[in-house]
Amino acid sequence: MDYRQYRRARRLVHECCNYDSGNCIALDNGEACVCVQSISYSLLCRWFRAVVLPLDRELETALFHRLDSKRCSVCGGRFLPGSNRARYCPECAAAMKRRKAAERKRRQRQKCHALWPEKPL
Numbered sequence: 001m002d003y004r005q006y007r008r009a010r011r012l013v014h015e016c017c018n019y020d021s022g023n024c025i026a027l028d029n030g031e032a033c034v035c036v037q038s039i040s041y042s043l044l045c046r047w048f049r050a051v052v053l054p055l056d057r058e059l060e061t062a063l064f065h066r067l068d069s070k071r072c073s074v075c076g077g078r079f080l081p082g083s084n085r086a087r088y089c090p091e092c093a094a095a096m097k098r099r100k101a102a103e104r105k106r107r108q109r110q111k112c113h114a115l116w117p118e119k120p121l
Contacts, residue, residue: 001041001063008059013038016052 001009013019013035018026024035026047037045043053043063053060061069061078069078072089074096079089088096 001043005059005062006041008056009043009053010038012052012056012059013048015055016048018047 016035016037018024019035019038022034022038023032024037024045027033027036035045037043037048043049053063057079058077061080068080070081070086071077072079072092073087074092075089077089079086086093
């Protein structure tokens with residue numbers, strides 16, 4: 001994990017339900033135990049990997065799915081494709097679908113109106 005990824009993971013540690021002011025409730029057996037995820041450059045906590053890390057999809061993809069991931073054509077972020085034809089991340093895919101549909105309908109209307117001798121009212 002490089003430094004930027006480490007910083008992103010550190011921000012996510014605060015989202016963990018077991019995190020309590022620097023201590024881990026899951027590891028607590030009577031005395032306070034420091035959250036290992038907040039002091040380490042590696043992903044040691046299974047709970048963090050399974051539940052908290054999926055909150056940041058791009059970080060999860062960069063850490064675990066390096067060979068399977070693709071870059072989005074619009075925003076450049078990494079994402080895990082659902083098929084081999086995927087070109088956009090899920091956020092950009094919806095916007096591109098709307099944009100392409102509008103462009104397709106615009107061309108369709110242009111063809112339709114080009115056949116009329118005068119412009120319709």
